[in-house]
Amino acid sequence: MYLEFWGAARSTTGTLHLLEINGRRFALDCGLFQGRREETWRRNKDFPYPPESFEAVVLSHAHIDHSGNLPNLAKQGFTGKVFATSATADLCEVMLRDSAHVQEQDIAYVNKQKAKRGEKPFKVLYTHDDVERVLSRFVSESYGRAFPVSDGLECTYLDAGHILGSAIVVLDARENSVRRRIVFTGDLGRRNLPILRDPEIPDWADVLILESTYGNRRHEDISTCQDKLRQIIERVVERGGKIIVPAFAVGRSQEFVYCLHQLFNAGHLPRIPIYVDSPLAVRATEIFRSHPECYDAETQAMTDRRDDAFGFAGVRYVETVEESKSLNAQPGPYIIISASGMCEAGRILHHLKNNIEDPKNCVLVIGYMAENTLGRKIVERQSEVKIFGEPYQLRAEVAIMNAFSAHADSEELFGFAQTLAEGGRLRHIFVVHGEPERSTPLVERLRAELGGVQVHYPERGARYEL
Numbered sequence: 001m002y003l004e005f006w007g008a009a010r011s012t013t014g015t016l017h018l019l020e021i022n023g024r025r026f027a028l029d030c031g032l033f034q035g036r037r038e039e040t041w042r043r044n045k046d047f048p049y050p051p052e053s054f055e056a057v058v059l060s061h062a063h064i065d066h067s068g069n070l071p072n073l074a075k076q077g078f079t080g081k082v083f084a085t086s087a088t089a090d091l092c093e094v095m096l097r098d099s100a101h102v103q104e105q106d107i108a109y110v111n112k113q114k115a116k117r118g119e120k121p122f123k124v125l126y127t128h129d130d131v132e133r134v135l136s137r138f139v140s141e142s143y144g145r146a147f148p149v150s151d152g153l154e155c156t157y158l159d160a161g162h163i164l165g166s167a168i169v170v171l172d173a174r175e176n177s178v179r180r181r182i183v184f185t186g187d188l189g190r191r192n193l194p195i196l197r198d199p200e201i202p203d204w205a206d207v208l209i210l211e212s213t214y215g216n217r218r219h220e221d222i223s224t225c226q227d228k229l230r231q232i233i234e235r236v237v238e239r240g241g242k243i244i245v246p247a248f249a250v251g252r253s254q255e256f257v258y259c260l261h262q263l264f265n266a267g268h269l270p271r272i273p274i275y276v277d278s279p280l281a282v283r284a285t286e287i288f289r290s291h292p293e294c295y296d297a298e299t300q301a302m303t304d305r306r307d308d309a310f311g312f313a314g315v316r317y318v319e320t321v322e323e324s325k326s327l328n329a330q331p332g333p334y335i336i337i338s339a340s341g342m343c344e345a346g347r348i349l350h351h352l353k354n355n356i357e358d359p360k361n362c363v364l365v366i367g368y369m370a371e372n373t374l375g376r377k378i379v380e381r382q383s384e385v386k387i388f389g390e391p392y393q394l395r396a397e398v399a400i401m402n403a404f405s406a407h408a409d410s411e412e413l414f415g416f417a418q419t420l421a422e423g424g425r426l427r428h429i430f431v432v433h434g435e436p437e438r439s440t441p442l443v444e445r446l447r448a449e450l451g452g453v454q455v456h457y458p459e460r461g462a463r464y465e466l
C-alpha cells in the first residue's frame with residue numbers, strides 16, 4: 001500500500017494525493033493548480049499516470065483547488081466514480097461549469113492581447129463537454145456513514161467545517177493482511193465559523209494527511225471580526241470609497257454576507273448598497289439554501305424563524321455582465337463582493353482594475369492568497385500590480401481580516417493531530433497543503449511533541465509505503 005503526493009505538496013494549490021492498493025490507484029481530490037499562467041497550464045495539463053488507470057476519486061470538498069482538474073481527468077480517459085458529499089456534488093456542478101466558462105472568457109481576453117503582440121495563443125484546459133462528462137461520474141454520500149469505494153477500500157465522511165459539504169475523509173484500506181486507516185483532513189475548518197457545524201476529529205488513525213495552510217499562524221478570535229469589519233466599513237464610507245472584497249464565490253461570499261447580516265441586525269451597518277457580483281455566487285447561494293442538513297444550530301434557528309441567512313435588505317445579487325459593468329460608473333460608498341478569491345480570474349479583475357488606483361477605496365482581503373497570485377501581490381501591498389497584463393498603481397487601502405479564514409490555525413491543526421495520536425495507533429503524518437514557511441514550524445512542532453510518529457513533509461512526486 002502506497003501514498004503519493006502530486007499536488008499541494010509544499011504548496012497550497014492543485015491537491016492530488018494518490019493511494020495505491022494492490023496496484024490499484026485512487027485519487028484523493030483532483031484540484032486545479034493556480035499560479036503563474038504558463039506554469040498553471042503546464043502543471044494542470046498532465047497527470048502523473050494515465051487517467052484511465054485511476055479507479056475512483058474521493059473528493060473532500062468542492063473548492064476549485066481540490067476539484068477543478070476533474071474535467072481534465074475525464075477528458076483524458078478517466079471513467080471511474082467520483083465520491084462526494086451531496087452538497088459537494090451540487091456545488092461541483094455549478095463550480096466546474098463556471099470554471100470552464102471563466103477559463104474560456106479569461107483566455108479569450110488574454111489571447112486578444114497576445115495576438116496584438118504576435119504571440120502564440122493559449123489553449124483552454126477543458127471545455128463544457130468535459131465538465132458534463134465528469135459530472136455524470138459523481139456519486140453522493142452522506143456524512144457519518146461508511147460506504148464502499150472499491151474492493152478493500154471503505155470511506156466515511158466527517159464534518160470538516162470548512163465550506164458547505166466539506167468533509168474529513170476517513171479511509172479504511174485493506175491489502176492482503178495489511179489494514180490501514182488513513183485520515184485526510186482535506187481543508188480543515190474552524191470552530192464557530194458562520195453557517196457550518198464544527199470540525200469533527202476521528203478517534204484514531206494509522207496515517208494522517210494534514211493540511212497546513214496556516215501552520216505558523218494564530219487567527220484572530222472570530223468574535224472580534226464584527227468590530228473590526230464595522231470599523232473598516234465606517235472608515236471607507238466616511239471618505240466615500242468603495243470596498244472591494246475578493247471572495248471565493250462559494251463559501252466565503254455567503255459567510256461574509258452572513259456577517260454583514262449580523263451587523264445589520266445589530267444596527268451597526270451603514271445603509272449602503274452591497275453587491276454580490278458573481279453569477280457563481282448567486283447559484284452557490286441557492287445551493288447553500290437547499291442544504292440545511294449542513295447548517296449549525298444558529299443558522300438552523302435563523303431558517304426556522306424564516307430569517308434568510310444569505311440575504312437581507314441592501315444586498316443585491318448581480319447576474320448580468322451589463323449590471324456588473326454599470327457598477328464602475330456608480331460612485332461610492334458601496335461594498336462589492338466578487339470572485340475569484342485569489343484575484344486570478346473573473347469579474348473581480350475588472351473591479352480591481354477600475355478601483356485600485358484610487359486611495360479612497362479599500363481592497364478587503366478575507367481569504368488566503370496563494371503565492372504568485374494577484375491577490376498575494378495586493379496583500380504584500382506591491383506599489384504596482386499587473387492586471388490583464390497591464391500595470392496599475394496600487395493606491396487603495398488594503399485591509400486584511402484573517403478572522404474570516406475557513407482554515408484551522410496552527411493550534412487547531414496541532415490539536416487535531418495530537419488527538420489522533422492519543423488514539424495510540426498513529427505512525428505517519430504527512431503535512432501537505434502549505435508553503436514551506438507556513439508548514440515547517442508545524443512539522444517541527446509535531447516532530448518535537450508527538451513521540452513515535454514519523455512526520456513527513458513530502459515533495460511533489462514523493463512515494464511512501466504504508
Ligand SMILES: [Zn+2]
Nearest residue numbers: 061063162187
Ligand atoms: Zn478549501
